[in-house]
Amino acid sequence: MDILVVLESSNGSLHRMSREAIVGAQSLAAENGLSIGALSMGADAEQIASIVTSYNIDEVLVVNNDLLSPYNADGFAECVKQVVEQESPTLVVIGHTYQTRDYFPKVSARLDKPFIPDVISMNKENDSFVFTKTVFNGKLGSEVVSNDSACTLISFQAAAFSDENIMSGSATTRQVDISLEPGNVKSTSEAPFQEEAGGVDLSSADLIVSVGRGIEKEDNIPMAKELANALNGELASSRPVVDAGWLPSSHQVGSSGQSVSPNLYIALGISGAIQHVVGMKGSKNIIAINKDADAPIFEIADYGVVGNVLDIVPKLTEVIKG
Amino acid sequence: MKIAVLIKQVPGAESALPINSEAIGVQEDQVSFLMNESDSYALEEAQKIIEAQGSGEVVAISLGPDRVQKIIREALAKGADRGIHLQSEASGLVDPLTLAKQFAKVLESEHFDLIFSGLQSDDSGMGQTGIILGELLNMATASLVVETELGENSLKVKRELEAGWFQWVTLTLPASISIQSGLNQPRYPSLRGIMGAKKKELKIVPESDFIVDGEKQSIRKVFVPKTDKRTEMIDGEPDAVVARLVEILKNDVKVL
Ligand SMILES: Cc1cc2nc3c(=O)[nH]c(=O)nc-3n(C[C@H](O)[C@H](O)[C@H](O)COP(=O)(O)OP(=O)(O)OC[C@H]3O[C@@H](n4cnc5c(N)ncnc54)[C@H](O)[C@@H]3O)c2cc1C
Numbered sequence: 001m002d003i004l005v006v007l008e009s010s011n012g013s014l015h016r017m018s019r020e021a022i023v024g025a026q027s028l029a030a031e032n033g034l035s036i037g038a039l040s041m042g043a044d045a046e047q048i049a050s051i052v053t054s055y056n057i058d059e060v061l062v063v064n065n066d067l068l069s070p071y072n073a074d075g076f077a078e079c080v081k082q083v084v085e086q087e088s089p090t091l092v093v094i095g096h097t098y099q100t101r102d103y104f105p106k107v108s109a110r111l112d113k114p115f116i117p118d119v120i121s122m123n124k125e126n127d128s129f130v131f132t133k134t135v136f137n138g139k140l141g142s143e144v145v146s147n148d149s150a151c152t153l154i155s156f157q158a159a160a161f162s163d164e165n166i167m168s169g170s171a172t173t174r175q176v177d178i179s180l181e182p183g184n185v186k187s188t189s190e191a192p193f194q195e196e197a198g199g200v201d202l203s204s205a206d207l208i209v210s211v212g213r214g215i216e217k218e219d220n221i222p223m224a225k226e227l228a229n230a231l232n233g234e235l236a237s238s239r240p241v242v243d244a245g246w247l248p249s250s251h252q253v254g255s256s257g258q259s260v261s262p263n264l265y266i267a268l269g270i271s272g273a274i275q276h277v278v279g280m281k282g283s284k285n286i287i288a289i290n291k292d293a294d295a296p297i298f299e300i301a302d303y304g305v306v307g308n309v310l311d312i313v314p315k316l317t318e319v320i321k322g
Numbered sequence: 323m324k325i326a327v328l329i330k331q332v333p334g335a336e337s338a339l340p341i342n343s344e345a346i347g348v349q350e351d352q353v354s355f356l357m358n359e360s361d362s363y364a365l366e367e368a369q370k371i372i373e374a375q376g377s378g379e380v381v382a383i384s385l386g387p388d389r390v391q392k393i394i395r396e397a398l399a400k401g402a403d404r405g406i407h408l409q410s411e412a413s414g415l416v417d418p419l420t421l422a423k424q425f426a427k428v429l430e431s432e433h434f435d436l437i438f439s440g441l442q443s444d445d446s447g448m449g450q451t452g453i454i455l456g457e458l459l460n461m462a463t464a465s466l467v468v469e470t471e472l473g474e475n476s477l478k479v480k481r482e483l484e485a486g487w488f489q490w491v492t493l494t495l496p497a498s499i500s501i502q503s504g505l506n507q508p509r510y511p512s513l514r515g516i517m518g519a520k521k522k523e524l525k526i527v528p529e530s531d532f533i534v535d536g537e538k539q540s541i542r543k544v545f546v547p548k549t550d551k552r553t554e555m556i557d558g559e560p561d562a563v564v565a566r567l568v569e570i571l572k573n574d575v576k577v578l
Contacts, residue, residue, distance in 0.1 A: 145542050
């Protein structure tokens, strides 16, 4: 096979970013006449395989091995390594999930093949691929090439492809064996859990005023809260505000926090890093206030103000209150 | 207990980022550099572990041109015991597999119990070096660590999963982990720390000591991203900006 898509289970269903990775693989395959295999492993291997057999891919490889359940980085890395060695794909693709961050660098080390992470697009030039990814927290873009013609590992950034574009079809299934010893696994995982449910539920909020590091200090948080109150909205934040202890973690919007889709999202002093943006880009209207005209948040904002939040926000609240 | 902390010097969040003439990086003389954010959390976590143990050492390690000695000194001023500088003229946008091999060559003989690194760097954002280094040195690894508990011959870590989920994972030692921001409050160096840092060992390792084969991936071009979204940019004095924002809230977004 030419392209191997490595799948991830999200509580027994196929992870959305695995579906996006399949879409990425399908578009590559269609343009370049390549074949696609998908790898399903771990506790939900059979279940996930049965989902992807209805997509337009050639073959689903299933690995059943007790040492892959529950998820552990050593087992998963070794499994991908052995399957790549057996099947010799030129491209191994995966979604850039948190699990991928945990074990895919290990696959790169074990195979001595490059891992180009967080890719947003790619195109073929002559006979090789050029991958685009962001650098400097989204402020600049870069084109990356692999120097290994035999095999390259890549991961796709969230929403690089739309999972709505997945093409259906029918794939065959094949069981694949790998050899894994208990001694190969250097960690023991416990069951996943959710922390302190409760706090604010932002997912149903209609209007959100969200503060980032640009609010500068804890003493300025009430200023944003007043704007939120004047607009009957909820207060939310980016990660650094939670890290600093200025707001409880239930306020965090982004890949590690809540996903929101209000009618209006007002971003105050938020740069627009991808991990924040994935949590709020579904907002119907976005207003961003940031003193840096080049901040990536302006790439997704409907209305942008280049200015100091500390000057603008109190005035805005005052006028709204009348 | 010997803990290595990999620290990287990267452009600060407020730094200008003018693209260099070869268009493969930024013009470094116009950049203001800082210690990478998640690395400073990794350093603090290592120091807390050693302090709780009452013995052991924290070694701050950075690869790059001579300017990176600034952050090694900063780590020493915060309380790290010694520093290692791997001298290299390579840009910060380097292949993580190459980088990890270079670290492995130099650090293999140190036999660290733990290697801590930040989850990803604010320049290249590869998020791989610490994990690959652990692999190369045959260590257990984990990423996205938000809490640590040192056991008898193990390290228990809390890993962040997606959307507010977590998981505890117990690693055998030695282990290499990459640290997520927010798990502690990094300290500031004290005046005494700054004075004391000058007397601490900072070993300089020349590039000839860690030559590895060619890069597995390379940056071909760096560019300013284009956007197809039409954003209405509102300029002017705060009062004029506020007036326009209120109009938008009333007439376009209809929330007033
Ligand atoms: C695995 C992973 C998961 C993550 N999960 C999340 C997550 O769930 N949520 C999240 O938010 N982040 C998350 N992050 C962090 C993310 O990458 C960014 O670091 C973070 O979103 C940046 O927050 P910020 O925009 O508030 O701060 P910065 O990036 O520091 O931006 C501050 C902005 O404020 C502007 N500014 C400063 N002062 C002023 C002023 N007075 N007036 C106006 N503007 C001003 C600056 O120009 C700058 O653009 C995650 C990172 C990783 C690696």
